[in-house]
Amino acid sequence: MRRIFIITISLVFFTAAMLMAQQKKEAPSELDKKVDALIAKMTLEEKVGQMTEVTSDVVSKSNTDSHQLDSDKLKEAIMKYHVGSILNVTGHAYDRKHWYEVISQIQAAADKDRLKIPVIYGIDAIHGVTYTLGSTLFPQEIAMAATFNKDIAHQAGEITAYETRASYIPWNYSPVLDLGKSPLWPRIYETFGEDPYLVKTMGASIIKGYQGNDVGDKYHVAACMKHYLGYSYPLSGKDRTPAWIPDRYMREYFLPPFAEAVKAGAKTLMINSGEINGVPIHASKYMLTDVLRGELHFDGVAVTDWRDIQYLHDRHHIAATQKEAVMIAVNAGVDMSMVPYDYTFFTYLIELVNEGKVPMSRINEAVHRILKVKYELGLFERPVGNPDDYPKFGSDEFRSVSLQAATEAITLLKNNNNVLPLKKNIKVLVTGPTANTLRSLDGGWSYNWQGDLADQLAVGKNTILKAIQQKIGKENVTYQAGASFDQLQNIDDAVSAAKNADAIVLCLGELSYTENVGNIDDLSIPAAQTQLALELAKTGKPIILILAEGRPRIVTEAESHSAATLMTYFSGNEGGDALANILFGDANPSGKLSITYPRFTNSLNNYYRKNLENGNPDDKHGYNPLYEFGFGLSYTTFNYSNLHISKPDLKSGETLTVTVDVKNTGQLEGKESVLLYTSQLYASISPDTKRLRAYNKVDLKPGETKTVTFKITPEDLAFVNDISKTVAEAGDFKLMIGDQTADFKYISNETPSRTGKL
Numbered sequence: 001m002r003r004i005f006i007i008t009i010s011l012v013f014f015t016a017a018m019l020m021a022q023q024k025k026e027a028p029s030e031l032d033k034k035v036d037a038l039i040a041k042m043t044l045e046e047k048v049g050q051m052t053e054v055t056s057d058v059v060s061k062s063n064t065d066s067h068q069l070d071s072d073k074l075k076e077a078i079m080k081y082h083v084g085s086i087l088n089v090t091g092h093a094y095d096r097k098h099w100y101e102v103i104s105q106i107q108a109a110a111d112k113d114r115l116k117i118p119v120i121y122g123i124d125a126i127h128g129v130t131y132t133l134g135s136t137l138f139p140q141e142i143a144m145a146a147t148f149n150k151d152i153a154h155q156a157g158e159i160t161a162y163e164t165r166a167s168y169i170p171w172n173y174s175p176v177l178d179l180g181k182s183p184l185w186p187r188i189y190e191t192f193g194e195d196p197y198l199v200k201t202m203g204a205s206i207i208k209g210y211q212g213n214d215v216g217d218k219y220h221v222a223a224c225m226k227h228y229l230g231y232s233y234p235l236s237g238k239d240r241t242p243a244w245i246p247d248r249y250m251r252e253y254f255l256p257p258f259a260e261a262v263k264a265g266a267k268t269l270m271i272n273s274g275e276i277n278g279v280p281i282h283a284s285k286y287m288l289t290d291v292l293r294g295e296l297h298f299d300g301v302a303v304t305d306w307r308d309i310q311y312l313h314d315r316h317h318i319a320a321t322q323k324e325a326v327m328i329a330v331n332a333g334v335d336m337s338m339v340p341y342d343y344t345f346f347t348y349l350i351e352l353v354n355e356g357k358v359p360m361s362r363i364n365e366a367v368h369r370i371l372k373v374k375y376e377l378g379l380f381e382r383p384v385g386n387p388d389d390y391p392k393f394g395s396d397e398f399r400s401v402s403l404q405a406a407t408e409a410i411t412l413l414k415n416n417n418n419v420l421p422l423k424k425n426i427k428v429l430v431t432g433p434t435a436n437t438l439r440s441l442d443g444g445w446s447y448n449w450q451g452d453l454a455d456q457l458a459v460g461k462n463t464i465l466k467a468i469q470q471k472i473g474k475e476n477v478t479y480q481a482g483a484s485f486d487q488l489q490n491i492d493d494a495v496s497a498a499k500n501a502d503a504i505v506l507c508l509g510e511l512s513y514t515e516n517v518g519n520i521d522d523l524s525i526p527a528a529q530t531q532l533a534l535e536l537a538k539t540g541k542p543i544i545l546i547l548a549e550g551r552p553r554i555v556t557e558a559e560s561h562s563a564a565t566l567m568t569y570f571s572g573n574e575g576g577d578a579l580a581n582i583l584f585g586d587a588n589p590s591g592k593l594s595i596t597y598p599r600f601t602n603s604l605n606n607y608y609r610k611n612l613e614n615g616n617p618d619d620k621h622g623y624n625p626l627y628e629f630g631f632g633l634s635y636t637t638f639n640y641s642n643l644h645i646s647k648p649d650l651k652s653g654e655t656l657t658v659t660v661d662v663k664n665t666g667q668l669e670g671k672e673s674v675l676l677y678t679s680q681l682y683a684s685i686s687p688d689t690k691r692l693r694a695y696n697k698v699d700l701k702p703g704e705t706k707t708v709t710f711k712i713t714p715e716d717l718a719f720v721n722d723i724s725k726t727v728a729e730a731g732d733f734k735l736m737i738g739d740q741t742a743d744f745k746y747i748s749n750e751t752p753s754r755t756g757k758l
Contacts, residue, residue, distance in 0.1 A: 031372060032368075038371060041115060042115065045082060045350060046115060048346050050084035051345075051349065051363070052081060052082075052084060052336070053083070053085035054077060054083055054086060056086055060073070066098075074109050079109075081343050082117075085119060085171075087121070087338065088122070088131055090449070091448065092448040093133045096167060099168050104384050106119050118379040120373070121169050121170070122171040123164065123173065124173045124445055125169075125174060126173070127141065127144075127446075127570075128402075129163045132167045135394055136159055137446060138572045140189045140569060140571075141191055141192050142193055142569050143405075143409035143569035143570060144192065144409060146594045146632070147408040148697050149405075152408065154208060156405060157209020158212070159398045159402075161212065161219060162220075162390065165385055166389075170222060171377075173226060175203050175207065177226065178231050180232060181233050182233055182237050184551070184604075186514065187518070189444075190445075192594065193594030194629060198594060199256075200256050200261070201260070203260065204260050204264040207225070208264055215267060216376055216377055222268055225261040228292065230243050230272060230281070239516045243274055243275070243276045251724055251726070255291075262298045270303050271288070271308065280308075282309060282328075282332065283329060284332055289333040293333065299369065300373065301335045301336055301369045301373055302334055302335045303335065304336065306340060309325050310322060312328060322344060326345055326352060327358055335366035399574060402573060405574075406577075407578040407590075408590050408671065408697075410568050411592060412565075414562060414564050424471065424584050426503060427500065428502065429477075429479075429480065429498050429500075429501035430468055430479050431505070431536070432481075432482055433482075434510070436463045438454040438455050439452060439455065440510065440512070440570070441570060441575040441576055442454045443514070450513060451514070462576040463576050464546065464548070468505065471583075478500070485529075488528045488531060491535055499539055505544045505546060506533060506545050506562070508529045508532075508546065508547060509546070510553065523551075523604075524554040536561075542564075543564075544563065544565075545562035545564065548570070548571075550569070556626055566583075566589070567591070585635070590672065590673065592630050593627055593629050593631050596625045597625055600624075607625075609689055610689065636667065637664075638663065638672045639665045640739055641663070643660045643737055643742050644660070645742050645744055649745045650714065650717075651746075651748075654713075656713070656744065658676065658711070658712060662700065662707075663703075663705040664701060664702055668702060669700065669701045671698065674698060675738075677693065678735050679734045680729075680733050681732040681733065683719065683731060684721055685719060690736060693716050694712070694716075715728065728746065
């Protein structure tokens with residue numbers, strides 16, 4: 001009896017202590033109190049209005065090319081529906097003056113509503129300010145990842161935020177934190193590649209660049225991590241089609257970038273448009289509440305993607321009516337609906353609250369998050385920026401950062417007999433479908449949604465052809481298209497011109513695209529491009545193959561005939577100049593692949609595959625990519641030596657210090673990305689062949705040696721086990737940097753708790 005009493009008393013004190021700790025943790029801040037005070041004044045209609053986001057088309061005049069707002073439509077949106085957010089996706093880029101007029105008109109309308117709550121305008125500035133003329137466009141994320149340079153990602157984020165605010169817009173739907181595992185997927189170029197660690201670290205860096213130390217100042221914006229969760233791995237490879245991803249696999253590979261983004265302070269999140277294992281994420285309380293809020297502790301705004309609540313009825317067929325779709329999504333955890341063309345969400349949600357099918361507590365929770373972000377952005381004090389505060393917009397200073405990013409991203413994959421760099425006094429044929437268009441440098445989300453206006457609107461920017469002409473003189477350059485993207489075009493003229501050239505710069509790849517417009521049925525490069533390469537190869541002239549593409553198209557046959565191969569990805573407005581600098585020796589390439597480049601269409605493995613082929617020596621169809629993740633050459637050479645680990649055994653709570661010497665053994669200054677991988681030899685889950693755990697980029701002069709230091713903790717070695725628990729299991733590990741390896745053991749002091757939590 002006494003024992004029971006002691007246990008009871010202990011439980012009482014423990015429970016009281018837990019409640020006190022929870023109350024202390026959840027004590028509202030002054031900002032939270034201010035938000036709650038505003039919510040207390042709001043009607044249900046005003047609250048639901050804050051949760052409603054419409055496209056600018058809804059409040060604009062029809063059939064005009066100049067994006068003119070319609071004052072009557074705008075008044076209806078604000079005064080009748082109390083719309084909290086407007087977004088921009090259609091139309092094309094405009095100048096800053098136009099954006100000032102548009103945003104000023106919207107905020108003036110909001111100021112006439114009863115509570116004068118400012119509208120938050122959102123935009124997809126995913127590699128620079130997409131919809132503003134004269135902005136600085138950076139390489140797309142897949143190319144930024146190839147730099148393996150977190151600092152330059154941070155700089156790109158800062159500059160993009162500056163120029164977004166210079167366009168009077170405070171909310172950026174970026175970064176994309178989806179994992180680029182599927183080469184078929186048309187948005188893979190919007191990702192930071194296939195490796196979870198690379199994605200999460202580059203993503204956190206750009207988020208910190210976007211938001212700065214004070215997201216409310218006039219130079220920073222609210223980031224929006226997207227698309228939570230698993231959007232990038234549809235089974236078909238087609239955009240917005242079903243995915244089948246087990247929970248353990250989801251947590252191991254897809255969740256870490258979002259968990260890291262929450263730690264980095266991302267203010268908002270956009271939800272995956274697709275479905276996983278038959279459940280649309282917009283309808284998943286498990287994903288949107290249990291995991292996102294309960295485990296990741298995200299307290300920002302969760303916004304839908306385009307029409308995705310409506311699609312619960314129209315596409316996924318899990319809701320019998322549009323009204324039921326609204327109920328499911330809001331109860332699951334959606335805070336704001338990108339409706340985007342009407343006010344049905346507003347009407348249905350009010351009805352649902354009045355019917356008791358959506359609790360007022362859920363409405364207040366969502367509105368609190370939305371208003372808090374508006375306060376944090378300073379919109380109540382400064383709904384429209386001052387045009388004179390942004391003298392650096394589109395400046396040479398910003399351009400130089402984009403040029404540096406493109407230079408560090410471009411990846412040299414082959415350089416037989418050191419054919420590169422080329423001499424500047426030779427005759428060059430430039431040919432191929434991507435040679436003379438900015439669409440193959442900028443990609444989608446460049447001046448408009450599909451990027452198909454880049455050649456008209458990217459004033460003063462160089463295509464690959466024009467950059468080469470400027471570099472060595474027009475008189476030394478001949479141009480023949482040879483082929484369009486998918487058809488031969490005067491190929492005989494291209495072959496004839498090749499015979500009179502010293503070298504051929506053959507530019508293959510893709511035009512701009514994004515989302516479902518970029519869906520393809522075959523990863524192979526179109527046959528016309530391969531045929532052009534084969535005909536040019538017959539001339540015997542050295543072919544410098546340029547792959548200007550958003551995803552790794554199968555180019556195995558064409559690439560076998562090249563003397564050198566460079567992957568330029570979608571490298572942004574300065575990509576042409578960066579490539580010309582590299583081709584002719586004014587810059588030294590340092591990019592490394594952020595994806596695995598496949599050799600065959602039916603062999604699409606990521607580098608961290610399961611190491612099963614070692615147990616099946618008769619399998620002649622194992623892992624055999626054209627080029628592996630992390631591969632990239634330089635015009636100089638680097639030697640790795642003296643790999644040292646601080647202790648042979650790593651224990652729980654300890655840190656392993658790893659050092660390695662890197663020496664530039666060539667004749668040119670160069671940058672080298674030093675990649676640290678680990679491999680667990682045996683584990684309760686079949687271990688990946690290897691995993692990237694750390695990286696650093698160093699700049700070395702000829703003959704110079706630098707010691708690179710890394711820190712590894714047990715958390716870095718953890719994986720998700722068969723009950724979805726993240727654990728670090730004791731065992732033997734191999735550590736790899738370049739050609740150096742070291743073995744160590746991890747000794748765990750604890751038996752992992754099998755709770756299923758992160």
